[in-house]
Amino acid sequence: MPMPIIMPRQGQSVESCILVRWLVKPGDTVAEGQAVANIETDKATFEVPSPAAGVILDLFFPQTPIFRC
Numbered sequence: 001m002p003m004p005i006i007m008p009r010q011g012q013s014v015e016s017c018i019l020v021r022w023l024v025k026p027g028d029t030v031a032e033g034q035a036v037a038n039i040e041t042d043k044a045t046f047e048v049p050s051p052a053a054g055v056i057l058d059l060f061f062p063q064t065p066i067f068r069c
Helices: none
Strands: 019-021 035-040 045-049
Touching: none
Parallel strands: none
Antiparallel strands: 019 035, 035 045
16 A cells, blocks of 8 residues: 655744655665655755655655755
């Protein structure tokens, strides 16, 4: 049965998060706890882990292009 990967809550003071980069693509096999995405807040960048082992079926949100000078 498909299982969504939900971004963990980052606390009361975090108002928004940016999906910086997907670390997987559809069809990839992942292990439980494997990092699948990088997320950035105003204070830190962190990895989102897979909640279970399985195969990535689809990515529903695009990563945000980051432009650095």
